[in-house]
Amino acid sequence: MRARLVTGAVGLTLMGVGASLLVSGGQLRDVALWLAGAIVLHDGIIAPVVLGIGLLLAGLPARGMLRGALITAGCLTFVALPVLLRPGAPTNPSALPLDYPRNWLLTLAAVAVLTAAVGGGRWLWRRRARLRPRWHRRRLRR
Template identity: 60%
Template sequence: MKVTRVLLGAAGLALMGVGASLLADIRDLTGVLVWLGGAVVLHDGLIGPLVLLAGLALVRGGARGTVRGALVVAGALTVVALPVLLRPGRRANASVLPLDYPRNWLIAMAAVGAVTALALAVRWVARRRRSPS
């Protein structure tokens, strides 16, 4: 496990280096910093508390963590897709955003729901097998 952590840490640092080198090429860093600050505020001020409250209100027992994890993933996917979802319609240049983003966002949400349901089902079956009949 220690080797895996070291390798993942090294990969993370390498990716951070790539990101930093890409930031060095940006001429107007103010817009990027505002966007990053907005992402932090949106996550910590809205998504995080909503996920915790929804997990607390909707789910009891061992499934709460799984549901909260799914809500975090769904929230992150939604935040990333918001600019495209809020500005639907034709664009002057069809090659700029050539995909059907609302449909793809719905597919991603369905995939998150399906994986969550599968994980809950696997946990439920494992619990049933462990408990004496």
């Protein structure tokens, strides 16, 4: 109980420090604009797209695996977005020495290939199980 109270007090203190710095630093308008943009981006673009894709995948037999692949691709894109949207080349070439757009596309391709391979393997396994004779299936269950 004491640890919760201490943690809560520290959190409230840090929130107060952050709020005072925000107000005294003159960045309140910028932060409010950024928060409004984040809300519009999420509620106006990201959420409808995710719901629409979920509805499109609802009837597919491998929807769980496809959803997992899309979530993985979305997370990879979210992590790579700052580097992908950077304005021009960095002043220090050693700061970002790799070709990030190409590597991001290769990673997305690897996710797609692995998803297709696992899906194909599952499909072959189920097909093989259906083609086995009935007596063989009974013996395997024991």
